[in-house]
Amino acid sequence: MFDSLVAANILQRPVRALVSVAGVALGVCLVMLFTGLARGMSNDLERRSSNMRAEILFTRPGSKELMTSTVNLSTRYVEELERIAGVEAAVPVIRYISQGSRGFGIEQVEGVEWAPYAAMNGMRLIEGRAPEGNNEVVIDETKARNNRVGVGGEIQIFGNRAYRVVGVYSPESGARIKMSLAAMQDALETPNKCSYVLVKCRDANEQRVIAERIDAALPGNKIQFTNELVLNIEKSIPYLGVFLRTLVGLAAVVSALVVMLAMYTTITERTREIGVLKALGASRGYIISVIEKEALLISFLGLVIGFAVSFIAGHLIHRTYGLVFEYGWSWALTAAAIGLGGGALGALYPAMRAAGLDPVSALSYE
Amino acid sequence: MRTILKAENLQKTYRVGSVDVHALRGVSLDVEEGDFLAIMGPSGCGKSTLLHLFGGLLTPTAGRIVIDDEDLTAATDAQRTDIRRRKIGFVFQRFNLFPTLSADGNLRLAERIHAGSNGAGNAERRREVLTLLQLEDKMHHKPLEMSGGEQQRVALARAVVTSPAIILADEPTGNLDTENSAIVLNMFQEMNYRFNQTIIMITHNPEAAAMCRRIIQMRDGQIVAPNVVVQI
Numbered sequence: 001m002f003d004s005l006v007a008a009n010i011l012q013r014p015v016r017a018l019v020s021v022a023g024v025a026l027g028v029c030l031v032m033l034f035t036g037l038a039r040g041m042s043n044d045l046e047r048r049s050s051n052m053r054a055e056i057l058f059t060r061p062g063s064k065e066l067m068t069s070t071v072n073l074s075t076r077y078v079e080e081l082e083r084i085a086g087v088e089a090a091v092p093v094i095r096y097i098s099q100g101s102r103g104f105g106i107e108q109v110e111g112v113e114w115a116p117y118a119a120m121n122g123m124r125l126i127e128g129r130a131p132e133g134n135n136e137v138v139i140d141e142t143k144a145r146n147n148r149v150g151v152g153g154e155i156q157i158f159g160n161r162a163y164r165v166v167g168v169y170s171p172e173s174g175a176r177i178k179m180s181l182a183a184m185q186d187a188l189e190t191p192n193k194c195s196y197v198l199v200k201c202r203d204a205n206e207q208r209v210i211a212e213r214i215d216a217a218l219p220g221n222k223i224q225f226t227n228e229l230v231l232n233i234e235k236s237i238p239y240l241g242v243f244l245r246t247l248v249g250l251a252a253v254v255s256a257l258v259v260m261l262a263m264y265t266t267i268t269e270r271t272r273e274i275g276v277l278k279a280l281g282a283s284r285g286y287i288i289s290v291i292e293k294e295a296l297l298i299s300f301l302g303l304v305i306g307f308a309v310s311f312i313a314g315h316l317i318h319r320t321y322g323l324v325f326e327y328g329w330s331w332a333l334t335a336a337a338i339g340l341g342g343g344a345l346g347a348l349y350p351a352m353r354a355a356g357l358d359p360v361s362a363l364s365y366e
Numbered sequence: 367m368r369t370i371l372k373a374e375n376l377q378k379t380y381r382v383g384s385v386d387v388h389a390l391r392g393v394s395l396d397v398e399e400g401d402f403l404a405i406m407g408p409s410g411c412g413k414s415t416l417l418h419l420f421g422g423l424l425t426p427t428a429g430r431i432v433i434d435d436e437d438l439t440a441a442t443d444a445q446r447t448d449i450r451r452r453k454i455g456f457v458f459q460r461f462n463l464f465p466t467l468s469a470d471g472n473l474r475l476a477e478r479i480h481a482g483s484n485g486a487g488n489a490e491r492r493r494e495v496l497t498l499l500q501l502e503d504k505m506h507h508k509p510l511e512m513s514g515g516e517q518q519r520v521a522l523a524r525a526v527v528t529s530p531a532i533i534l535a536d537e538p539t540g541n542l543d544t545e546n547s548a549i550v551l552n553m554f555q556e557m558n559y560r561f562n563q564t565i566i567m568i569t570h571n572p573e574a575a576a577m578c579r580r581i582i583q584m585r586d587g588q589i590v591a592p593n594v595v596v597q598i
Contacts, residue, residue, distance in 0.1 A: 004467060004471050004474070004475075005464065005466070005467060005471075005475055008464070008466030008467055008471070009466060011466070012465075012466045272462065273462075273464060275462075276458075276462045276464070277479070278423070278447070279421065279423065279450070279456045279458075279462075280450075280451070280456070280475070280476055280479045280480075280524075281447055281448070281450040281451025281452070281454070281479055281480065282447070282451070282479045283444065283447050283448070283451070283482075284444070284447075286479060359423045360418050360423050360424055363423075363458070363462070
């Protein structure tokens with residue numbers, strides 16, 4: 001139970017207490033928002049990738065899996081792939097990655113031949129029609145909902161070039177915006193080229209045998225199984241894990257520094273009171289515990305506010321920019337440990353300094 | 367009569383730059399249980415140093431202090447703190463109450479420190495002490511909501527609520543007007559007479575000293591008039 005001295009001390013300087021609480025909350029927010037975004041984007045990517053029904057992805061060496069924007073594969077491979085025994089269909093795809101239209105995050109656009117692509121991946125248009133002209137796109141229902149745009153609306157791709165939405169499809173799979181392959185080739189000036197070819201096998205159980213046949217027939221290319229492409233984004237983006245851990249460390253430092261600064265000024269301000277505590281017979285442990293309890297109470301409030309702000313900010317960012325936030329227990333516990341641990345650690349030095357004060361000097365402190 | 371405090375040949379030397387300042391030059395003193403002793407003397411004569419030594423806030427350069435059968439000078443810093451917690455109550459000139467706590471809160475804090483991990487305070491005892499000091503209607507007031515005299519009475523209440531073996535008061539009326547000084551001194555006297563509370567009080571005020579049972583005079587770090595008994 002926090003004794004009344006702790007609560008009274010916090011209430012005595014409400015602004016300073018609030019700044020300290022905000023500092024801890026900031027650290028918690030940093031951890032929650034960044035890890036929530038990484039997890040949300042990763043899971044979103046996984047969900048969309050898992051809707052892909054093709055078993056094999058055929059690319060040129062040097063292409064970067066699902067995060068590629070390289071368009072260096074000739075579409076003549078499509079016919080050659082379709083001739084290989086066991087291959088049911090082969091569909092060329094261009095994937096283009098650009099900065100998000102609202103200047104935040106990334107946006108992917110795919111160029112596909114709609115009919116074979118949709119047939120291969122079990123997709124259907126729930127509204128409108130397939131893209132045909134060079135300025136037409138279809139979007140998935142999530143994009144339509146987040147951007148509040150439907151058939152007849154416009155979206156901008158490749159900088160400020162306007163594209164008309166002619167259809168909305170479901171389920172979400174791959175990029176949320178799709179145009180015709182020809183339109184994409186025209187826009188990127190890459191005629192007869194694509195990023196990769198999706199290969200659907202007649203029998204999914206034979207995908208490894210068919211992959212060996214493809215490799216034998218078309219050597220020197222890269223063959224990947226789509227079920228192995230559904231990678232965690234943390235593994236897809238180099239050093240993301242390091243970045244997140246660094247961020248967590250920085251958040252801990254921010255929390256600890258803010259609390260340390262607040263408690264340090266508190267100790268200086270209350271030097272005489274600490275002298276009185278010593279005169280009353282308070283032990284070093286008691287004085288340290290009073291200061292640590294104050295820091296923990298501040299940290300706990302910061303933790304609660306940090307969590308609340310993270311959830312609200314995540315919701316608002318999702319509504320505004322369509323970015324997906326998913327919060328995990330492990331990162332929430334990490335944030336809690338950082339908030340409380342950083343606060344307790346930050347208060348330790350001022351607390352020990354207070355406990356070590358000379359009582360006579362403290363009592364005469366002005 | 368039992369000796370509550372025994373000081374033998376106390377010396378205290380401060381090092382100020384390269385100069386040794388001899389604050390105490392061999393002070394010996396016995397204080398019996400139930401005594402109410404005034405220490406007088408000019409500024410800088412070593413009164414406060416002596417009181418801080420008795421309270422275990424300072425350690426002597428030489429000499430020995432025994433409080434209620436416990437040798438303060440042989441104790442470690444932690445042990446001195448523990449002796450202070452169990453046996454000594456302080457009253458300061460500037461009251462030194464916790465401004466964020468009510469009168470009752472200040473007393474509860476002293477009780478909590480006194481009790482250590484052994485338990486909570488005694489609400490009945492707090493009420494009894496506050497009533498005795500005529501503060502029952504100020505229990506929930508904070509120090510800034512009280513007069514100086516009331517604050518000092520709360521400080522006295524804080525010192526006695528844990529039933530210490532001895533109260534050390536450092537010019538308790540130094541910041542009070544005549545009327546409030548008289549009230550506070552009466553309270554000290556009441557504590558001494560009714561509860562046999564042992565008190566050592568530093569004062570510059572002869573009228574305050576006259577309310578004690580005996581007076582010692584100090585000068586230049588020594589006791590020059592060791593035992594003036596006041597006729598009451």
